[in-house]
Amino acid sequence: MLQQLTDRLKFLGAFVANPRQVGAVLPTSRTAVRDMLDLADVPGANLVVELGAGTGAQTQEVLARMKPGARLVTFEIDPRLAKLLDERFDDPRVQVVCDSAENLDAHLGEAKADVIVSALPYTSLEQRLRQRILDVLPGALAADGSVVVIQYSPLMLADFRRRFATVTYRITPWNVPPAWLFSCRGPVAD
Template identity: 25%
Template sequence: MSKLFTITALKNLKQTGSLFRSSKKLANQLVKPLGADKKLTVVELGAGDGVITKPILDKIGINSCLHSFEINLSFIPKLKSIKDNRLTIHNTCVSNLSTIFAENKVDFVISCLPLANIEYAFKKQLIDDIKFILKEGGSFIQYQYTKKDQELLKANFLEAKTTLCIKNIPPAFIYNCQN
């Protein structure tokens, strides 16, 4: 357990979505579709203290790149301690996705954002922006602790498969959505 994550979560649970950081098992399930066999552009939303960032970097190839978004300044020094030329840290709101990335340029978006805590209008715009930046056949991978947004995801993507990771506190539903 990360002391930094828990302290930060206690200050703003709505923003972090949980008191506990993601488990290694959850991280491994989130990055499972990634591969080192081709050049990938990956976007991570809500990087936190890097618990998912590191497994992403371990899974992608040397010519790939990872853009990690984190708005909470408490986590930025921890993310910056990850020394990897493939990593670009964005300390900005995810509402800027469609201005940072061109249409059809991203292979994977992996989101650790607490969607259930985000108001509908912002969430819908975020999904539209993700669809805009994803390549055809690209994947949006999101996890949640409830199925609250399952229908929203299914309505916005061609395919939305759901799996459950029980080895996480709390257990998490993982959505793998195809553009």
Template identity: 30%
Template sequence: MILERAKFIHKFVQSPREIGSITPSSRFLAHAMLKEIPWNQAKTIVELGAGTGVFTREIAKKVSPSFQTFIFEQDDDLRTDIETQIPQFTYLKKAEELQNTLKRFHIPKVDAIISGLPFSNFSPSFTKEILDQVQSSLSDNGSFITYQYSLQLRKELKHRFKNVQINFVPWNLPPTFVYICSN
């Protein structure tokens, strides 16, 4: 755990706009992010921006062997570390290639997309590109769940999704807003 935090801080110092936070997400945030997913009904899940794998490890505890799980992480070192720990998932690099990846694996839609991407660090056009792909990749009953350190993304998500629930997680550093979006 200490080594993981040290590596995360090092990655943040190297690329703060890509990492987005100086510390990994807390278990409280992981719980808030994953509690709304209907694990007994879902078949496919995607994680965007896995970082050190805090959510990935929790997903691994909840999915059955029949699940198709895709984990996207831009940083090669972080992605390799998670893949070594949890090899049963499919690991990819670029979240902006979500739709192409799903097509390559013959998956028309997914049940849930969990995101740790730092949207506030992205250009508006890149944020739009990612959210367009998220929206078109979700099944009719699918959920998009992301967290941010501000309410900056609220207007955009409310414009895109019929239902947007926002929960506050004070037991994270920094405290965080979790957006649970569905149609």
């Protein structure tokens, strides 16, 4: 309970320091994270990428579902939160990257993600940055992979549909505010 309160305070501090970058006052609920991860085959993945790790609410749930020998590359742009993640997750499967998600390719090299988990606040990001991040996602994904995204509105649906052949969504009302969960697969054919 104390760790949860500490995490909430650290997350709130990151929000106050840079609200557009963080996008939410509190970390996503565990129920919403679990609902989002149910939309992807995390247990079967060899490489999972997490965008916007925050204090690790998603990271913890991803690791609980990952098989031994799989790899998790988790991106967090806030240096204080990235340091917290690095200290918290002493797991050989985890690589914490303190960088923008737009540089995903530079950190993956030739590898392709089986699952990309995104908690980035897309609607809060500056438009050009948002487009650069969204544009890199289809190319970073394995052919049969999926991108799962949590948002607090349906506003990103059209952007996802421009980039992915299949986009499904559902709402989880157990988060405050209720969360929109998206699952995106296959790049749009040229």
